[in-house]
Amino acid sequence: MCRVCVRGASTSRSSQQSAPRRPTVKSAVETLNPTRVRLTVEVPFEELKPSLDAAYKKINQQVTVPGFRKGKVPARVIDQRFGRGAVLEEAVNDALPKLYQEAVEEGELSPLGQPEVDITELKDNELLAFTAEVDIRPAIEIPDYSGIEVTVDAVEVTDEDVEKSVEQLRERFASTTVVERAAAEGDVVKIDLEARVDGEVLEDGVAKGIDYTIGSGELLDGIDEAVTGLEAGGSATFTSELKGGSAAGREAEVTVEVTSVSARELPELDDDFAQMASEFDTLEELRADSRKRLERMKRYDQATQAQEKVLDELIGLVEVPIPEKLLQDEVNTRKHNLVNHQLSQMGMDLETYLKLQEKSEEEFETELKEQAEKGIRTQFILDELVNKEKLNVSQEELTEHLMRRAQSSGMSPDQFAQAVVESGQVPMLVGEVARGKALAVVVEAAKVTDSNGDVVALDDEDEDGETVEASAEQQGEKRADEESGTSED
Numbered sequence: 001m002c003r004v005c006v007r008g009a010s011t012s013r014s015s016q017q018s019a020p021r022r023p024t025v026k027s028a029v030e031t032l033n034p035t036r037v038r039l040t041v042e043v044p045f046e047e048l049k050p051s052l053d054a055a056y057k058k059i060n061q062q063v064t065v066p067g068f069r070k071g072k073v074p075a076r077v078i079d080q081r082f083g084r085g086a087v088l089e090e091a092v093n094d095a096l097p098k099l100y101q102e103a104v105e106e107g108e109l110s111p112l113g114q115p116e117v118d119i120t121e122l123k124d125n126e127l128l129a130f131t132a133e134v135d136i137r138p139a140i141e142i143p144d145y146s147g148i149e150v151t152v153d154a155v156e157v158t159d160e161d162v163e164k165s166v167e168q169l170r171e172r173f174a175s176t177t178v179v180e181r182a183a184a185e186g187d188v189v190k191i192d193l194e195a196r197v198d199g200e201v202l203e204d205g206v207a208k209g210i211d212y213t214i215g216s217g218e219l220l221d222g223i224d225e226a227v228t229g230l231e232a233g234g235s236a237t238f239t240s241e242l243k244g245g246s247a248a249g250r251e252a253e254v255t256v257e258v259t260s261v262s263a264r265e266l267p268e269l270d271d272d273f274a275q276m277a278s279e280f281d282t283l284e285e286l287r288a289d290s291r292k293r294l295e296r297m298k299r300y301d302q303a304t305q306a307q308e309k310v311l312d313e314l315i316g317l318v319e320v321p322i323p324e325k326l327l328q329d330e331v332n333t334r335k336h337n338l339v340n341h342q343l344s345q346m347g348m349d350l351e352t353y354l355k356l357q358e359k360s361e362e363e364f365e366t367e368l369k370e371q372a373e374k375g376i377r378t379q380f381i382l383d384e385l386v387n388k389e390k391l392n393v394s395q396e397e398l399t400e401h402l403m404r405r406a407q408s409s410g411m412s413p414d415q416f417a418q419a420v421v422e423s424g425q426v427p428m429l430v431g432e433v434a435r436g437k438a439l440a441v442v443v444e445a446a447k448v449t450d451s452n453g454d455v456v457a458l459d460d461e462d463e464d465g466e467t468v469e470a471s472a473e474q475q476g477e478k479r480a481d482e483e484s485g486t487s488e489d
Contacts, residue, residue, distance in 0.1 A: 135325055212227075331365075
């Protein structure tokens with residue numbers, strides 16, 4: 001809570017003696033709109049005594065008055081030399097956070113962000129009155145969601161899918177041999193690159209000793225045509241739009257020099273390959289395992305698709321008013337993260353990014369606002385569901401979630417746990433798990449069918465005894481967190 005200046009308020013001493021009574025703080029809540037309230041609080045002066053004592057003590061340690069030892073200046077002398085108003089200001093600023101919090105709890109409010117506090121009255125030895133305007137979580141009615149119906153893609157693994165998977169494994173075991181001939185598609189060439197923009201070589205536009213498989217499409221557009229037909233020592237120049245670095249999105253003149261050409265040799269697809277590349281004895285066993293893995297992956301994808309569609313349907317059922325300031329804060333946070341983290345790591349600015357995305361700044365801002373709105377709605381709805389369904393997070397669930405988050409962050413579980421505790425983010429992790437469970441409850445109640453018209457059973461177990469629903473719930477935590485990563489305080 002920010003400090004407030006109270007010098008403008010009345011600080012005259014009351015000459016009337018009131019009868020002894022138990023101090024009572026009075027507070028009232030006025031609803032300004034569905035997401036904002038004004039608290040009006042009246043505080044008997046007796047309630048400020050601890051803060052007044054603390055104020056005198058603090059000022060005592062900061063001032064020097066001739067004739068008195070430091071820290072031993074009487075209160076009346078401080079009032080005479082520095083003014084009673086200075087003491088009251090210090091005391092009120094000390095007491096306000098606690099008084100505000102008590103009023104919030106009495107009003108059973110869920111505030112978002114910091115309040116705007118205004119001291120309306122301060123009568124010395126008599127009364128303190130203030131108002132506090134703050135955004136709050138809106139009251140949300142969760143309707144019956146058991147009627148939600150969604151359609152997802154059917155799980156279908158074709159022979160072509162299996163062969164493609166086996167072929168990818170085969171590619172990993174390919175060997176290369178340097179050859180004295182012109183490079184052709186499928187060959188691995190070792191190349192040096194130099195990129196120029198407006199005739200100037202870019203500082204980050206030089207790369208040497210890159211291995212590139214012709215036809216893979218992993219480098220610049222136009223490079224396949226440039227190197228095809230070149231032998232070791234040959235070079236070519238072509239024009240391409242840079243995908244990253246300081247000149248991302250700009251046209252560059254790229255010179256490529258081939259230093260060696262290697263032919264790739266793939267192992268024969270037989271039982272010997274199956275034994276070399278896997279734990280299976282035959283190629284048919286390897287193909288059967290590939291089919292099972294692909295089916296499992298598609299079931300997980302299907303469950304994730306069900307979650308996304310069910311969540312969209314749920315959001316469409318619930319009216320959620322959004323505090324304007326919270327929305328703007330969320331938009332600013334998402335934009336900051338994109339520009340200063342994601343794009344900066346790629347050596348790209350927002351202007352270049354928008355050019356690559358073929359979006360105007362207005363389109364980008366509109367899309368960002370829509371994403372922020374959906375994220376806030378998602379969090380409000382799922383949090384309300386957590387309360388409605390009385391969902392709790394066990395220590396085991398929190399630990400499992402922490403382990404997954406640590407793995408995705410590249411930190412050890414101990415390091416990640418320490419960072420979470422030190423930054424006070426344990427409640428945030430608990431919220432992520434709870435929202436994931438809430439989403440799973442809605443998905444379980446929904447009717448999910450595939451594109452073939454068959455009912456999808458997400459609670460079927462695989463060979464390891466794990467249900468797709470359980471694995472998808474982990475994805476649901478991530479999904480709920482991504483959608484609801486708001487910047488609320």
